[in-house]
Amino acid sequence: MTDHSSVLLQCLRERDMRVERYSVPDRHAAREVPVVPGDIWILQVSIYGFDRKGVPLWLPAFIKRAKRRGLKLIVYFHELWVLVAPRLSSAYWLAPLQKGICEQLVELADYAFFNTDFTHAWGVTKIGERAIYSPTFSNVGEPGQVKTWNERADTAVVFGSEHARRQVYEQMAPVLxxxxxxxxxxxxxDIGAKGAWLDEVAKVLGPERFDIAGSLAASEVSARLGNAKWGLFNTPWGQASKSGVFAAYATHGMAPVSIFDDVGAYPVPTHYPLPDTHFVRRSSFGATARELDELSKAIGQRAFAEHVRSNQLVEKILEVTS
Structure with missing residues (x-):
């Protein structure tokens, strides 16, 4: 969410907008945010970002007081309430409270943006056309032009956090x-923080064909992605559109590859992204060279064309606040 805010601020400043960022991890930090009538607030919501248990009961009241003083509110929902949690966990039992907070926030919003099919559909039931679908954008560059499929190397990239990459290899090392x-x-x-665990992956894949690039600057990540064909991601299907890793693959003209072959406990995507349309299924990734290349080429072109860029989000923000 921090990276998302940084890119969004940069884009708004490039449009000569005067913008400031405030971090409000709790009610005490909220007191430092100036409330100026006529200002527009863009509230970046991940329910755990305001409270350790994901139950910031103070937040709707704080927003409501600010709105009474003439603020306009845009909410970008990165996360709603917890959808999947063990029954014995506190997250499972606190989910109804989290949902209530999200309902209050969306009803306070002049406009709200959602990054998955499911959350957007929920938003529409609450505020109609003021709910806008906008998948997470890439924070490692969004090239306007990319190499054609045939100009790319037959390379697969695994990019992201250590947890995400470990999960990819656990599921996909034999297929790779x-x-x-x-x-x-x-x-x-492999692009991301190095670790001794990667040595075991190298043994499975063969060290001579496994490149451990380590952590790279955004421009270097962009260059690597722009020359590769496939990018593996670990986000469940119904949540993929909120993944910055998926966004990076899509906006660099790659074919994203899911490590799953089902949606699991998450909602089924109905619009974007769809299996073997905007990303390659795990089972499809095991196809022959010709079959995989033909499928992946079409997917890469489609995902590149359809994925929302940061400038498109900014355009929409400027449109609804003008």
Missing amino acids: AAQLAGNVIERVV
Whole structure:
């Protein structure tokens, strides 16, 4: 969410907008935010960002008081209430309270943006056309033009946090090894913080065809993605559109590859992204070289064309606040 805010601020400033960012992890920090009549607030909501248990009961009241003084409110919902949690966990039992807070926030919003099919559909039931669908954008660059499919190397990239990358390899190492052995793909590139655990991955894939790039600057990540064909991601289907990693792959013309072959406990995507339309299913990634290349080329072109960029979000913000 911090990266999302940074890119959004930069884009708004490029439009000569005067913008400031305030971090409000609790009610005490909220007291430092100036309430100026006529200002527009863009509230970035991840329910755990305002309270350790994800139950910031103070937040709707704070927003309500500010709105009474003439503020306009835009809410970008990164997360709503917890959808999937063990029954014995506090998250499961607190979810109804979280939902109530989200309902109050969306009803206070002049406009609200949502990054998944499910959350957007929920928003429409609450505020109608003032609910706007806008998947998470890439924070490592959004090239306006990218290499054609045939200009790219037959490379698969694994990018993201350590947890995300570990999960990718746990699920996909045998498939990647088989595709490397069959020369369907030529190389796997790992981008992210290095760790000794990657040595075990190298043993499975073959060190000569496994490139551990480490943590890179955004421009370097962008260059690597722009030259590769596939990017593996670990976000469940119904949540993929809120993934910055998925967004990075899509906006660099790659074919995102899911490590799952079902949606699990999450809502089924109905609009974007769809399996074997905007991303490659795990089972499809095991296809022959020709089949995979043809499918992936179409997916890469489609995802590149359809994924929302940061400037499109800014355009919409400027439109609804003018």
